Amino acid sequence: MKYSTKQIIVITALIIILSTIVNAQDMDKVTIVTTELSSSIFMLEGRGGNIAFCKGDDGLFMIDDQFTGLTDKIKEAIGTGNIGIVNFLINTHWHSDHTGGNEDWANLGSIIVAHKNVRKRLSEKQLIKFFNNEVEPSPADALPILTFSDEVIFYYNDEEIIVKHFAHAHTDGDAVIHFPNSNVVHMGDIYFSGAFPFIDISSGGSIEGVINAIEQILPTLNDSTKIIPGHGKLSNKSEMAEHLKMLKSVKAEVKSLVDKGESEDEILKENPALKFAYKWETGFIKANQFTKFVYQSLKN
C-alpha cells in the first residue's frame, strides 16, 4: 500500500499528538518524594534525575528539574507557593531527564546556570548514540543564561555552594554541587548509586573522566556526608568509594585486553564487568554495556 504525502503528514501528526497525551498521562502518575537532608537542603525523587533544593532566608535554589510535565508537582513539593520563585536553577548536565522543566522555570523567573557545554548542547540538535535518540534543540527560554567554565560559588541561604565542572565524565558539561556547611553533595550523573553508570560517549563522556571526578571529590567528603546521586538512592562516602573501586577494576582489565590487541568483540565476550553484575546490574545499564563504554572511552 502506498501513502500520499498528505496521508503521511496526517499520520505523523497523530503519532505526535498521541505520544504527547501518553507522556502527559504518564507524568500524571508520578509521585514526588521529598527527603530532608539538613534544615535547609532537601532531595526530591520523581521521574528522571534526582533533584536537590535549598531553602532559607535568601529564597530557593534548585539543582536539576527532571522531565517536561513535572513542574507543577515539583513546585508543590518545594512549596514555591509560600516562598516565591526559585531564584537559581543549576543544570548538572544537558540530558532532558535533568533539564526538561527548564523552560517552565525560566518563565517563572529562575536564573538557569550551567557549564558552558550544557548551553551549547541544548542549543543544537543532539544524538545520544547509546539510545539512538535524536534530541531537538531546546527553545531559547530553556537555555542557561549564566554559564561557567570551571567553577562558580554561590553565597546563599548561609551556605557556600560550590558548583564545579569535571571534564569528560558522564558528558562534557558535568557539574558537581557541594554544600560544605550542610555536608551534602549532588553528583549529577557522574554517580549512579548501586548501579553501573551510563557514560554518554557521544556527548563527550569517558570512564577516565568519571574516575577522575570521583577520585577528586571523595577526599573532600567525610563519613557523614550525604551524597545525592544523579540516579538511585541517597548514598554515602563508603558506598561511593566501593563504586569507584569497581569502576577502576573494570577499566584496568579492559585496558589490559586492549593493550594485548584484543578486538571489541573479544573484549565484550570476556566482559570484565560481569563479575560485578551481582551488585551493580540493577539499573538500565547491563554489565556488557558498561564494558562497552569503558572500551569506547579507551579507544577514543
Ligand SMILES: [Zn+2]
Ligand atoms: Zn544524564
